[in-house]
Amino acid sequence: MVNSQNSMSKDWALILGGSNGLGLATAKKLARHGFHIVVVHRDRRTNMDSIEIEFMEISAEGVLFKAFNKDAINAEKRQELLTDIETLLPEGHKIKVLVHSIAKGNLKPMHAKDMSVLTHQDIEITFEAMALSLYDWTKELHERNLFHEDARIIAFTSEGNTRVMPGYGAVSVAKVALEALTRNIALEFAPVGIKANCLQAGVTQTKSLAMIPGYEKLLQHALKRNPQGRLTTPEDVANAVYLMTTEEAKWITGTIIKVDGGESLV
Numbered sequence: 001m002v003n004s005q006n007s008m009s010k011d012w013a014l015i016l017g018g019s020n021g022l023g024l025a026t027a028k029k030l031a032r033h034g035f036h037i038v039v040v041h042r043d044r045r046t047n048m049d050s051i052e053i054e055f056m057e058i059s060a061e062g063v064l065f066k067a068f069n070k071d072a073i074n075a076e077k078r079q080e081l082l083t084d085i086e087t088l089l090p091e092g093h094k095i096k097v098l099v100h101s102i103a104k105g106n107l108k109p110m111h112a113k114d115m116s117v118l119t120h121q122d123i124e125i126t127f128e129a130m131a132l133s134l135y136d137w138t139k140e141l142h143e144r145n146l147f148h149e150d151a152r153i154i155a156f157t158s159e160g161n162t163r164v165m166p167g168y169g170a171v172s173v174a175k176v177a178l179e180a181l182t183r184n185i186a187l188e189f190a191p192v193g194i195k196a197n198c199l200q201a202g203v204t205q206t207k208s209l210a211m212i213p214g215y216e217k218l219l220q221h222a223l224k225r226n227p228q229g230r231l232t233t234p235e236d237v238a239n240a241v242y243l244m245t246t247e248e249a250k251w252i253t254g255t256i257i258k259v260d261g262g263e264s265l266v
Contacts, residue, residue, distance in 0.1 A: 011096035021206035023101030025234035094148035104129035130174035153196035186254030195253035202232035202260025228261035
């Protein structure tokens with residue numbers, strides 16, 4: 001059932017990669033503040049029972065909600081999704097917030113004796129998923145006139161944009177490219193009202209983090225570095241996303257904002 005107060009809103013948030021981690025926390029946060037939500041995710045059927053429970057929490061906020069379990073990176077599927085979203089939005093409704101939370105990267109090392117190493121194709125796939133897809137979605141949402149006149153684009157980067165660690169090469173390349181694309185989107189789409197920023201989260205215990213080789217050491221090191229004495233949570237990051245959607249944040253664009261409790265200071 002849709003809450004009558006929230007149903008009066010015409011603002012939507014589109015979350016790319018919103019079934020867990022930062023994307024899911026963001027979807028829940030924005031729903032609590034009256035945004036209607038579209039989530040695009042890619043998950044196995046065996047995981048869907050637990051994911052559906054999370055999605056029910058979003059619907060319970062009284063907003064309109066739709067999830068698409070499709071590949072947001074595939075060009076053909078993206079066109080299908082855009083058409084579905086175009087059909088879904090009631091007349092006068094627009095995408096106010098686009099959140100890029102796609103975490104599809106290769107974590108092979110560049111050099112190893114007893115295991116496969118990073119290839120050109122591995123880097124290419126990671127780059128397309130975690131960086132270039134932001135531009136593809138931005139460009140095509142604009143071309144279909146689906147963006148709000150004061151749209152906010154938020155992408156998630158990491159400290160791997162400057163720090164190196166074994167097995168993180170492909171993702172590091174993608175994060176640097178993501179930041180460059182975000183800056184250029186902020187510049188070139190400014191005339192149509194789009195603001196674009198990256199949020200750099202501190203080390204956050206998510207499924208994506210658990211895929212990084214030796215992630216336990218990363219957690220321990222982050223706890224020692226962080227002056228707050230704890231890790232960053234998905235909710236911390238979701239709170240920052242919400243702040244970037246407010247009227248007061250409309251003059252912030254083309255930058256990287258750290259959401260880490262001071263972790264990167266040390």
